[in-house]
Amino acid sequence: MNITTALANTSSRLYACTSQISQRSITTTIPLCKNRAGKHRATIDRTRLLTYEMSQKPHHIGVRKAWLSWHSQNLEEFRQSQPIVLAQDEVIRRFIRGFFPQNITINGTELVIKRRGNVVYVTGFLQHSKRLDIRRIYWMFGFAEEFLSLLLKQPVKLELQFVTNETVLAYNYI
Amino acid sequence: MLRIPRSLLQIRPLATQLTQSTSAQPKPDKLFKKIEFEVRGHDKAVLKSYMTFVQSACGHLDINYTEVENLPYVRWVEWLLRSKFVHKKYKLHYETRTYIKKCSVYYITGSTASTLVEYLQRQVPEGVGMKVTYNEICAFPETMSNK
Numbered sequence: 054m055n056i057t058t059a060l061a062n063t064s065s066r067l068y069a070c071t072s073q074i075s076q077r078s079i080t081t082t083i084p085l086c087k088n089r090a091g092k093h094r095a096t097i098d099r100t101r102l103l104t105y106e107m108s109q110k111p112h113h114i115g116v117r118k119a120w121l122s123w124h125s126q127n128l129e130e131f132r133q134s135q136p137i138v139l140a141q142d143e144v145i146r147r148f149i150r151g152f153f154p155q156n157i158t159i160n161g162t163e164l165v166i167k168r169r170g171n172v173v174y175v176t177g178f179l180q181h182s183k184r185l186d187i188r189r190i191y192w193m194f195g196f197a198e199e200f201l202s203l204l205l206k207q208p209v210k211l212e213l214q215f216v217t218n219e220t221v222l223a224y225n226y227i
Numbered sequence: 228m229l230r231i232p233r234s235l236l237q238i239r240p241l242a243t244q245l246t247q248s249t250s251a252q253p254k255p256d257k258l259f260k261k262i263e264f265e266v267r268g269h270d271k272a273v274l275k276s277y278m279t280f281v282q283s284a285c286g287h288l289d290i291n292y293t294e295v296e297n298l299p300y301v302r303w304v305e306w307l308l309r310s311k312f313v314h315k316k317y318k319l320h321y322e323t324r325t326y327i328k329k330c331s332v333y334y335i336t337g338s339t340a341s342t343l344v345e346y347l348q349r350q351v352p353e354g355v356g357m358k359v360t361y362n363e364i365c366a367f368p369e370t371m372s373n374k
Contacts, residue, residue, distance in 0.1 A: 130358070
């Protein structure tokens, strides 16, 4: 629902921007791709790996597909800090994607961010290569938790689960 | 130099502390006629399971509770044109639904209320917001009670 609200807001601004720009200039706004968001194109030899969440089309949201970030800021009468939460989510996802570069699965999109009270829980799967250095992973976990807690000024808990390879998460191949 | 044994010195309390302890009477506990919990979320199943948890907790603690009331959902709708240019007939429909459920607990004291509400609020699942409304019974103000 975050994505849909964000898309709605940016689309209205996009129409406003394009009307003011002269015919000879180049538009540099990011394309919305609302028609293609959340959908994956099939490959000829069926090599594209999809998890269960990825394989469901967007019109199944709320029925077969759940959200990747859970917070109460999209509810009626609870919308106090929508932009803060959106920004925090983005920061968390980018940080995890950059901090565990070899360990993320499927380009780091498989992270679920939950908020219970003031605490932010980051859940998801990470893959480890054959050489599993447990001390290093523990250190990185602790550092990530500390760093994010200090950055967002909220307690952040990582509940990332390790998996041997991302092929374990596959639901089907397209 | 007076030599007062330490035991005597420690026993004797300060004058100010004495007066405070005798004059301060325990405040009477607040009385609540009804405490209403309104739960809002995007997922009906999550709200239903949370309400069953609330009812079972109240049942185990022997607190009177009402049935769960389902209110109609609040819908936020926005449509966008599917095509870049023309084709007003074809749109993409985006909507957000906020499901609402209500439950209330009646005739409880302030201490029970504070513990119960704190316990229930700690168990609220993610993506769910809870609103608590109190109906408190209090005495008339002095100006009215004297007359």
